[in-house]
Amino acid sequence: MFARGCRYVVLLVAVALPSPAPPSLRAAADHAGMLIGAAVRPAQLSEAAYAATLAREFNMVEPENALKWEVVHPEPQSFDFSQADQIVDFAFEHGMKVRGHTLVWHQQNPKWLTEGKFTSAELAAILERHIKTVVGHYRGKIFAWDVVNEAFDELHPGDLRSTIWRDQPGIAIAASSEPRASNNLARSELEARSSKPHSAERGYAYMERCFHWAHEADPQALLFYNEAEAEVVNPKSDAILAMVRDFRQRGVPVDGVGFQMHIANLRADVTSISANIARFTALGMQVHITEMDVALPVDANGNARPEDLQRQADIYRQIAEACLAHRGCTAIQTWGFTDKYSWIGSHSKHTQGAALLFDRDYRAKPAYLALKNTLAAR
Numbered sequence: 001m002f003a004r005g006c007r008y009v010v011l012l013v014a015v016a017l018p019s020p021a022p023p024s025l026r027a028a029a030d031h032a033g034m035l036i037g038a039a040v041r042p043a044q045l046s047e048a049a050y051a052a053t054l055a056r057e058f059n060m061v062e063p064e065n066a067l068k069w070e071v072v073h074p075e076p077q078s079f080d081f082s083q084a085d086q087i088v089d090f091a092f093e094h095g096m097k098v099r100g101h102t103l104v105w106h107q108q109n110p111k112w113l114t115e116g117k118f119t120s121a122e123l124a125a126i127l128e129r130h131i132k133t134v135v136g137h138y139r140g141k142i143f144a145w146d147v148v149n150e151a152f153d154e155l156h157p158g159d160l161r162s163t164i165w166r167d168q169p170g171i172a173i174a175a176s177s178e179p180r181a182s183n184n185l186a187r188s189e190l191e192a193r194s195s196k197p198h199s200a201e202r203g204y205a206y207m208e209r210c211f212h213w214a215h216e217a218d219p220q221a222l223l224f225y226n227e228a229e230a231e232v233v234n235p236k237s238d239a240i241l242a243m244v245r246d247f248r249q250r251g252v253p254v255d256g257v258g259f260q261m262h263i264a265n266l267r268a269d270v271t272s273i274s275a276n277i278a279r280f281t282a283l284g285m286q287v288h289i290t291e292m293d294v295a296l297p298v299d300a301n302g303n304a305r306p307e308d309l310q311r312q313a314d315i316y317r318q319i320a321e322a323c324l325a326h327r328g329c330t331a332i333q334t335w336g337f338t339d340k341y342s343w344i345g346s347h348s349k350h351t352q353g354a355a356l357l358f359d360r361d362y363r364a365k366p367a368y369l370a371l372k373n374t375l376a377a378r
């Protein structure tokens with residue numbers, strides 16, 4: 001009798017108490033069914049505080065530079081996986097997922113490639129081999145890839161950027177997918193006959209090949225198109241939407257879009273970001289926030305103003321809410337996690353910084369709490 005009464009009391013207490021705050025960002029993300037990631041530098045993994053914070057707070061990692069061509073493919077005939085392998089091994093030990101970044105980009109390419117004066121056919125063979133070798137090496141280990149990064153132009157909204165892969169000299173895909181000259185139709189006539197111009201007409205057919213090559217190398221991997229300054233509804237995101245819709249309709253294996261989310265000047269148009277996430281996820285695309293940071297003005301010692309740290313926290317919270325509001329938005333990743341190691345400093349000549357969730361001594365900032373609480377509230 002007494003024992004049964006006791007059990008009642010215990011049960012009632014358990015129901016009445018609010019659930020305890022999750023002990024970490026990672027626990028909060030697990031609770032929300034979300035991926036929470038950070039870009040990682042392998043050289044720092046031997047630093048105890050870096051490794052401990054990373055493993056405790058995140059359930060996903062992405063090499064910040066270790067999978068870029070200049071690191072992973074330093075010579076025409078040799079690949080160097082040693083740096084990225086360290087990150088993948090770390091992730092495996094700590095039960096974390098790995099995103100791959102990036103297979104096709106116009107930056108951080110080795111000189112042998114950019115100055116090699118290859119023909120288009122040679123370049124296509126080099127790129128196919130690169131994609132298949134790198135994706136193949138991590139088959140079953142890297143669950144999602146940024147296949148192409150930043151292919152749309154910054155200065156001409158909606159247009160593609162001129163790159164070694166697209167048109168300098170490009171990878172020579174036109175012959176396989178552009179309407180053949182032999183059908184003797186002028187381009188204008190061809191376009192007039194087709195309400196929807198073929199992807200080659202729009203210039204992005206070269207990317208299509210890359211998605212197919214990546215898919216051949218690891219059919220299970222999720223394949224993303226990743227972009228900067230396309231977080232809001234604008235001509236760039238309009239063009240990406242048209243491209244992935246066309247890819248989807250024609251069976252090109254694209255699974256998602258990455259929005260980098262490098263936020264400057266404490267300005268984020270969250271209403272537009274949310275509408276943009278909505279229209280991509282409505283297409284059946286996954287959305288990952290891939291490189292978030294919120295740069296703050298800093299003094300000569302790298303310190304930000306307390307009120308800015310609060311405004312920064314608010315932005316992290318709002319972006320997380322926008323993501324959580326759409327089922328297809330499945331990952332939030334920051335570009336680094338400690339202000340000790342962040343690209344913002346060098347990128348801004350040290351006038352900006354303090355952009356991440358932990359300070360230089362690995363202390364959690366207001367932004368950390370805001371993000372954790374938002375995930376916990378899901």
Ligand code: XIL
Pocket residue numbers: 064065149228260291343
């Ligand atoms: C940056 C790295 O963080 C730096 O360490 C490197 O010197 C330059 O590249 N968009 C991207 C990332 O897709 O790959 C870039 O990373 C930041 C902008």
